[in-house]
Amino acid sequence: MEFSPFNNVVKLCLQGMSMEEAKQPEEALKIFMQAWSGATNDHECFLAAYYVARQQKTVSDRLIWLEKALSHALKLNDNTVKSALPNLYQKLAKCYGDLGDSQKSAEYAELSTILNEKPSDTGPFYHGTKADLKVGDLLTAGGKSNYQPELTMNHIYFTGLVSGAGLAAALAKGEGRERVYIIEPTGTFENDPNLTDKKFPGNPTRSYRSTAALKIVGEVEDWDRPSLEDLQRFRERRTEGNGEIIN
CATH class of the missing domain: 1.25.40.10 (Tetratricopeptide repeat domain)
Structure with a gap:
């Protein structure tokens, strides 16, 4: 599930x-x-x-x-x-x-x-964005946070859930089309500490981060977009719950 x-x-x-x-x-x-x-x-x-x-x-x-x-x-x-x-x-x-x-x-x-030593997840993994990328491109750390624009991120983030990547794509900055890419981590990765054992036990959104690049190996063409109502509710909860990002 x-x-x-x-x-x-x-x-x-x-x-x-x-x-x-x-x-x-x-x-x-x-x-x-x-x-x-x-x-x-x-x-x-x-x-x-x-x-x-x-x-x-x-x-x-x-x-x-x-x-x-x-x-x-x-x-x-x-x-x-x-x-x-x-x-x-x-x-x-x-x-x-x-x-x-x-x-x-x-x-x-x-x-x-x-x-508790390290994630056991073997994927497949996904990254959501509005950027137009192609197979073989690398996603690297150093971008601006979608939640705190003044913050330069030390990690690149991804998830094991297509729906999670789709939500990230919908929330990403930019005017491009929402894209969900299939990625492969090129190095070690860890649970996203901003989400793990916070409101929910463990890492239910299967959210991870790495200082190493993520390689684009494909794209998910057919995925369920969040409704406008659900997206608005998520934005409201995110605004209410914004704290310091663990970077």
Whole structure:
């Protein structure tokens, strides 16, 4: 399943997070439970359980919901969820430590460390832009940020989701046609720290960055454009949530 900010369960989780930020935990829990009730697959169940766990008042209850989240996550061979496992294992280690089970706490802490070393994603990967490029061209770091124009970026960014690259293309500056290119990293890359373990656990948007160039190897001709309404909502959320970019 591709992560989408327009998925109904994801939307409910975002609403619940807004209630958390407004210091209304009871309302947040109601919305997260609504997300849990409306979840229709393991990925949605994982997300909803993760957020329900955040609003539990006792460690034992929090552990129950985190274990539900882990149960659904482990059913998925999915890079979106794999990236969340270090965060989830870390939270489980904390719960078991608080409950006095040092052995299980150490086991989960070790799992978190092992999985947190580098992205396991093997692609394919995509980059969204309005630039007119051709196969063989290289995309390099040093461009201006789409979000803070005064900032020169030290990395070049890409994603494992066509929809994510399409959204980036729609938000990119310029007057050209929105393009989604298939790319290959020419060097090592890392999870985008501006998105990883922020609002959502792990790196659900499969967003990465590299100081090495990205090589254009093709173009996706047929992809779903975000609606004008969804694009406007995304711009509003981006404006509200803009903080310092980790560069």
